[in-house]
Amino acid sequence: MELNFTGTDVCAVSTGTRSAAEAHYDVVVIGAGPSGVAAALEARQGGASVLLVDENPVPGAAMGNDVPLYFGGRMTAATQNSERMLEAVFMSLPALEQAMEAGVELLLGTCAWGVYRNGPGVQSLPEQVVGLADANRSWLVGFDRIVLATGARDLALAFPGWNQPGVMGAAALQMLLTRYDAFAGRRILILGSHDLALETALLATERGLEVAGLVEVRAAPQGSAVLVAQVAAAGILIRCSAAISSAQGGLDGVEAATLTTGETIACDTICTAVGLVPSIELVDAMHGPRALDPQRGGYVPRGEEAVSAVGLCAGLADTGFDHIEYRMAWVRALASVCAPDTIICQCEDVTRADLIGVQPPNYLTRPAPMCARSLDTLLHDGPANPDQIKRLTRAGMGVCQGRRCRDQVAMLLAIESGQPFGTIPLASHRAPVRPLPMKILADWNEPTEMEAAWDVWFGIPTQWVPVEDIGTPFEDAHRGMLYTGMYE
Amino acid sequence: MSGSEVVIVGGGVTGLSAGWWLARSGVKVTVLDKFIVGWEASGRNGGGASHYSSPLFDEEQRLWPQMDELLGYPTEHQKERILIAMTERQWEQYRFVAERHKRLDHPVELLDVQQVQEAVPLAGDTCFGGVHYKFGGHANPQRSVQAYAWALQDLGGTIIQHSPVTGFEAAGGKVTAVTTANGSYGCDAVVVAAGPQIPQLMAQLGVTVPLASARAEMIITEPAPMMPIGGVDGHKLYGRQTMRGNLAYGGGPHEWLEVDETGPAARPSTPLARNLARRLAELLPKAAHLNVIRSWAGVIENSPDGRPIIDRLTSPDNVVVASMSSVGFGLSPASGHAIRDLVIDGKCSFADIDILKLSRFAGLAADWREQRGWKPLA
Numbered sequence: 001m002e003l004n005f006t007g008t009d010v011c012a013v014s015t016g017t018r019s020a021a022e023a024h025y026d027v028v029v030i031g032a033g034p035s036g037v038a039a040a041l042e043a044r045q046g047g048a049s050v051l052l053v054d055e056n057p058v059p060g061a062a063m064g065n066d067v068p069l070y071f072g073g074r075m076t077a078a079t080q081n082s083e084r085m086l087e088a089v090f091m092s093l094p095a096l097e098q099a100m101e102a103g104v105e106l107l108l109g110t111c112a113w114g115v116y117r118n119g120p121g122v123q124s125l126p127e128q129v130v131g132l133a134d135a136n137r138s139w140l141v142g143f144d145r146i147v148l149a150t151g152a153r154d155l156a157l158a159f160p161g162w163n164q165p166g167v168m169g170a171a172a173l174q175m176l177l178t179r180y181d182a183f184a185g186r187r188i189l190i191l192g193s194h195d196l197a198l199e200t201a202l203l204a205t206e207r208g209l210e211v212a213g214l215v216e217v218r219a220a221p222q223g224s225a226v227l228v229a230q231v232a233a234a235g236i237l238i239r240c241s242a243a244i245s246s247a248q249g250g251l252d253g254v255e256a257a258t259l260t261t262g263e264t265i266a267c268d269t270i271c272t273a274v275g276l277v278p279s280i281e282l283v284d285a286m287h288g289p290r291a292l293d294p295q296r297g298g299y300v301p302r303g304e305e306a307v308s309a310v311g312l313c314a315g316l317a318d319t320g321f322d323h324i325e326y327r328m329a330w331v332r333a334l335a336s337v338c339a340p341d342t343i344i345c346q347c348e349d350v351t352r353a354d355l356i357g358v359q360p361p362n363y364l365t366r367p368a369p370m371c372a373r374s375l376d377t378l379l380h381d382g383p384a385n386p387d388q389i390k391r392l393t394r395a396g397m398g399v400c401q402g403r404r405c406r407d408q409v410a411m412l413l414a415i416e417s418g419q420p421f422g423t424i425p426l427a428s429h430r431a432p433v434r435p436l437p438m439k440i441l442a443d444w445n446e447p448t449e450m451e452a453a454w455d456v457w458f459g460i461p462t463q464w465v466p467v468e469d470i471g472t473p474f475e476d477a478h479r480g481m482l483y484t485g486m487y488e
Numbered sequence: 489m490s491g492s493e494v495v496i497v498g499g500g501v502t503g504l505s506a507g508w509w510l511a512r513s514g515v516k517v518t519v520l521d522k523f524i525v526g527w528e529a530s531g532r533n534g535g536g537a538s539h540y541s542s543p544l545f546d547e548e549q550r551l552w553p554q555m556d557e558l559l560g561y562p563t564e565h566q567k568e569r570i571l572i573a574m575t576e577r578q579w580e581q582y583r584f585v586a587e588r589h590k591r592l593d594h595p596v597e598l599l600d601v602q603q604v605q606e607a608v609p610l611a612g613d614t615c616f617g618g619v620h621y622k623f624g625g626h627a628n629p630q631r632s633v634q635a636y637a638w639a640l641q642d643l644g645g646t647i648i649q650h651s652p653v654t655g656f657e658a659a660g661g662k663v664t665a666v667t668t669a670n671g672s673y674g675c676d677a678v679v680v681a682a683g684p685q686i687p688q689l690m691a692q693l694g695v696t697v698p699l700a701s702a703r704a705e706m707i708i709t710e711p712a713p714m715m716p717i718g719g720v721d722g723h724k725l726y727g728r729q730t731m732r733g734n735l736a737y738g739g740g741p742h743e744w745l746e747v748d749e750t751g752p753a754a755r756p757s758t759p760l761a762r763n764l765a766r767r768l769a770e771l772l773p774k775a776a777h778l779n780v781i782r783s784w785a786g787v788i789e790n791s792p793d794g795r796p797i798i799d800r801l802t803s804p805d806n807v808v809v810a811s812m813s814s815v816g817f818g819l820s821p822a823s824g825h826a827i828r829d830l831v832i833d834g835k836c837s838f839a840d841i842d843i844l845k846l847s848r849f850a851g852l853a854a855d856w857r858e859q860r861g862w863k864p865l866a
């Protein structure tokens with residue numbers, strides 16, 4: 001058998017194989033919230049070419065999957081009308097117009113789903129690019145510098161009945177109220193009493209909604225005294241030393257919540273306002289440096305020359321408050337109201353018992369050895385790792401891309417393994433960091449070089465020749481049919 | 489050999505299967521891995537198990553349908569495959585492959601467009617036809633890795649994670665211990681199944697193993713309605729529908745890498761996800777609206793002929809080296825068996841695997857990687 005074949009490997013990727021970026025900007029800013037717009041304007045005024053993208057208005061289907069925020073099914077039908085939403089989103093931020101006038105290019109309804117660059121393990125990219133997608137297609141844009149102004153997403157928390165419409169997050173509620181004007185609830189119970197919860201209560205009241213109260217696991221309200229006073233002045237009660245023990249509902253979702261105190265409160269929306277998690281998916285998926293900062297709400301980007309973060313993506317305002325400790329207090333309280341069959345991962349129907357038991361999904365059988373396994377037995381082999389738990393239980397593997405459960409799973413693993421939260425690795429984020437329909441992600445304009453280099457596997461002439469055929473004429477026939485063009 | 493101790497370097501499918509087979513024979517095994525079992529290629533692959541080009545094929549086919557029962561843990565193994573041709577050229581190639589299978593007595597059936605659509609509800613009517621393999625199959629790599637690991641432990645074997653092997657101690661023409669950052673492990677025999685890190689480890693024993701490593705990528709969608717046969721591929725893609733319904737597919741150009749003694753530096757995926765999405769949308773047009781929810785990459789090593797190296801060295805004579813050359817997941821039930829045989833009996837009991845010997849590369853040019861372009865981009 002010939003081994004010393006020579007030439008070039010036509011099935012190896014090179015810069016020429018790949019689709020080029022459609023455009024290049026000095027600066028690309030992801031997220032057109034106030035800090036994103038400010039960053040874009042500043043860069044533009046400094047003379048840079050600037051592209052500013054924002055995924056809002058988000059397609060209705062994504063919202064239904066709680067992507068990118070925890071909408072909990074409480075958006076009105078108006079969100080299905082993309083024209084109207086585009087207008088609402090644009091009008092909600094007057095600074096957008098100013099940015100455009102200054103020469104910033106603006107794309108709304110456009111998400112960034114991946115950032116790619118050469119580095120360890122990859123040298124084949126023609127330039128560093130960000131992957132963008134709108135409702136019709138995806139494309140790549142090159143940049144010198146990227147500014148992530150992606151904000152923060154909601155921390156979701158499981159309790160019996162949390163998996164129904166009407167249980168949502170504070171960031172999603174604020175988004176629906178302030179930028180979409182499309183919130184479908186009327187009467188809201190808010191979980192938490194730190195600034196996020198207090199601000200949410202005040203905003204909701206200002207928008208004419210009823211706030212049924214705030215619920216706080218700790219003995220006293222947690223937020224700034226000023227906000228606490230404003231909430232009190234608005235006549236909103238904060239129930240301390242209490243947690244939610246269940247949500248009751250009907251066809252349209254939540255109708256009432258019961259607290260650990262035994263009290264039942266009528267409401268159509270339960271808004272989890274216990275914490276915001278900086279949206280660092282893009283940084284993590286590009287293997288950018290990040291570090292846990294409990295005072296800033298979780299993992300935050302460390303920043304690099306070409307990649308910076310602004311606004312909430314860079315971390316919550318540091319007031320000295322330990323957000324992680326606070327969340328852990330909530331998770332501990334809710335862990336005691338959750339039943340073994342309380343769902344933790346909604347996408348994949350993973351119950352608390354199966355998560356902690358590291359059991360496979362229900363469509364697989366569980367022979368006796370499988371039943372004897374648990375997180376405890378797994379911990380004998382090494383520290384808990386959320387990605388390993390995900391592989392075994394499927395928790396976090398679903399279409400919401402772990403948005404609803406990844407933080408809770410990490411906290412539960414910390415609690416169950418008796419380790420500090422900071423020792424639990426961050427479950428990996430992977431591109432596309434937004435679920436994208438295959439036909440939209442697809443590259444319909446790829447260069448012909450890509451197809452020319454495409455083989456199902458490595459294209460090694462000898463790899464798939466059946467042993468029986470080696471040294472027979474069939475070997476050449478095989479090569480002629482399947483590997484023409486290689487190594488010439 | 490019962491009662492003796494074998495240390496296995498590498499907790500991928502190959503090392504774990506070998507450990508499980510050895511433990512079944514009463515051998516005391518310790519598997520050492522630098523991180524968590526299956527964290528490299530073994531947990532990142534397509535799960536395909538239809539390696540008709542291998543001398544281990546018959547054993548692979550015999551074992552997979554029994555693996556859940558033998559291991560005591562689910563692997564999600566599913567039988568059979570269907571290949572769909574989306575171009576005239578592919579149809580020509582797939583029919584050639586089908587003819588070959590017939591000649592080798594592997595049961596196959598050609599499908600016309602209508603039959604493809606019946607068998608594969610997500611397929612469209614623009615295909616040229618398909619080939620139904622009534623053999624082969626696929627399994628869930630991540631579940632299978634853990635199944636091997638747990639089954640091995642149930643038989644008294646030990647798995648030590650987070651322990652990179654740094655070297656060996658040798659005396660009297662044998663390796664007597666394997667050293668790690670956390671201590672050394674005495675042994676009667678060693679199996680080196682460290683994937684891309686094999687050349688560096690074997691160099692410490694003075695043995696050259698010609699391997700080149702590369703990165704390959706996959707994408708996965710949200711669940712689709714279950715198809716009768718999950719092992720659907722073709723259109724120059726490989727992949728499967730998981731038992732949950734997700735479509736997990738890979739293919740396309742690879743990127744050659746340099747891997748040092750600490751292993752792959754990173755496993756980044758690239759915008760190749762878009763080219764994969766395109767081909768998958770063409771292959772299964774009725775799934776084109778489904779969301780792609782992740783992509784990932786893995787690093788695998790290849791030998792110069794793309795075939796595994798499974799060999800027991802002559803010096804030191806208690807070392808078995810096992811590189812699966814990028815086709816190792818599906819073959820794992822059989823590769824573990826072969827490794828067990830080499831360790832215990834010095835010879836494979838169920839197949840002639842001389843073609844997998846390291847000595848076949850004796851005449852290989854030192855700069856073989858450069859000669860054929862198996863080198864990283866600058």
Ligand SMILES: Cc1cc2nc3c(=O)[nH]c(=O)nc-3n(C[C@H](O)[C@H](O)[C@H](O)COP(=O)(O)OP(=O)(O)OC[C@H]3O[C@@H](n4cnc5c(N)ncnc54)[C@H](O)[C@@H]3O)c2cc1C
Nearest residue numbers: 498500501502522530533534535536653683786816817818
């Ligand atoms: C994207 C992709 C798709 C694939 N598709 C398929 C497919 O469909 N079918 C198929 O059969 N194969 C497929 N493969 C190939 C298959 O995954 C590999 O051939 C197989 O997993 C190899 O297993 P292994 O145990 O030999 O090596 P690895 O999985 O690489 O395991 C080696 C282990 O050794 C450990 N190790 C290395 N060095 C040291 C050290 N010094 N000390 C301690 N531990 C060490 C590593 O941590 C690792 O866990 C695919 C691979 C990829 C990446």
